[in-house]
Amino acid sequence: MKDRIILHIDANNFYASVECSLNPNLKDKAVAVSGNPLIRNGIILAKNQIAKKMGVKTGDAIWQAKEKCPDLVCLPPNMKLYLEYSKQLKNIYKKYTHLVEPFGIDECWIDITQTAHLFGGAEKIANDIRQEVKDKLKITVSIGISFCKLFAKLGSDLKKPDAVTIIPKENFREMIYPLPITAIIGIGGRMEKKLNKLNVFTLGDFVEIPGYILNQKFSIVFKELRKKLLGFDCSPVASSLVVDIPKSVGNGTTTIRDIFSQSEITSTVLFLSDKICGRLREQNLLANCISVSIKDCNLQSEHHSRVIPFATNCTADMVKFVMQLINSFWKYNEKIRAIRISARNLSTDQETQLSFFQPIQDKKNSLNQTLDYLRKKYGKQIIQSANLLATPFLRENFFDCGE
Numbered sequence: 001m002k003d004r005i006i007l008h009i010d011a012n013n014f015y016a017s018v019e020c021s022l023n024p025n026l027k028d029k030a031v032a033v034s035g036n037p038l039i040r041n042g043i044i045l046a047k048n049q050i051a052k053k054m055g056v057k058t059g060d061a062i063w064q065a066k067e068k069c070p071d072l073v074c075l076p077p078n079m080k081l082y083l084e085y086s087k088q089l090k091n092i093y094k095k096y097t098h099l100v101e102p103f104g105i106d107e108c109w110i111d112i113t114q115t116a117h118l119f120g121g122a123e124k125i126a127n128d129i130r131q132e133v134k135d136k137l138k139i140t141v142s143i144g145i146s147f148c149k150l151f152a153k154l155g156s157d158l159k160k161p162d163a164v165t166i167i168p169k170e171n172f173r174e175m176i177y178p179l180p181i182t183a184i185i186g187i188g189g190r191m192e193k194k195l196n197k198l199n200v201f202t203l204g205d206f207v208e209i210p211g212y213i214l215n216q217k218f219s220i221v222f223k224e225l226r227k228k229l230l231g232f233d234c235s236p237v238a239s240s241l242v243v244d245i246p247k248s249v250g251n252g253t254t255t256i257r258d259i260f261s262q263s264e265i266t267s268t269v270l271f272l273s274d275k276i277c278g279r280l281r282e283q284n285l286l287a288n289c290i291s292v293s294i295k296d297c298n299l300q301s302e303h304h305s306r307v308i309p310f311a312t313n314c315t316a317d318m319v320k321f322v323m324q325l326i327n328s329f330w331k332y333n334e335k336i337r338a339i340r341i342s343a344r345n346l347s348t349d350q351e352t353q354l355s356f357f358q359p360i361q362d363k364k365n366s367l368n369q370t371l372d373y374l375r376k377k378y379g380k381q382i383i384q385s386a387n388l389l390a391t392p393f394l395r396e397n398f399f400d401c402g403e
């Protein structure tokens, strides 16, 4: 089997770089993104190169950082902005392969084994990515190229900012083994001291630890790490085409007054199911299981869940299944203060097999699609079920929170 070609791409000083790219006035200043600067115990989350040179470290308290660098400009984090940049970075990488696996917000592995020859080889791709990121986003990345994920990641740390490092199979030992053990994520503090006691200071020392000592004193994770450091890291780069499916989608509401009757409960279930199923359809997801939590007026909660006969994102089906579940345990002898419903065991609508028990869904689906279309175009309130018109306990005051 031919060697893999993996790049690890790390955006340098990500949060601070994004801030500086958008505000040219910050270009020659020491800049840090920190917790709320008005709170004296906020900490530094990221800093630019100038602040770094002045000794500012991630994790410093703001007052500590300002002692080292009195002119430090501290900015509050803007996660929405960083997520947008993160997405744009990934879009650049995806031009070369669908195998793009994020690691945090500012790092990605990409596997270009099958595609490198189409774009002039690994080093050219790395330099093209580096240049495109600089031109388009005005930030820099450092890139490691190697035959496995671990060495590609170590490579992106070796030279930065704005650099490419190749760690070839022929001489990875010379490049990797002199590095301190703390070059590996997760080895620091107490673990470092423990290893130092065994005379282990570098990654080269680490691979020399005899197997029986590794077994006695360390977890299985270290055995795996040693194998990887010997050059046997086979972990694949995940595909960006595999959709990350959420664990559940749910909504709950505390009614303005306690509710009691079956019709009030049904209306509340309809109100919540409509929201949940709308969110499921938006993400092309289907629920295979439902759960219900009911909190009574004494704040006692009861929670039940059930696998449903067929996967669905249809509001009418959801209401039917949830009401069947509620009727199976609720005695209607207690006033209700809050209800929460969750759709669980989610699957994508492509991967879900049609169930033998599933009724023909065409009519319901086209109704749901029409509702979704109208709400998207004219707003969520444009159309709703007539059952919800006489529900002051829901309409006047509710709070709902999604999962």
Ligand SMILES: [Mg+2]
Pocket: 010, 011, 012, 013, 014, 106, 107
């Ligand atoms: Mg970074």
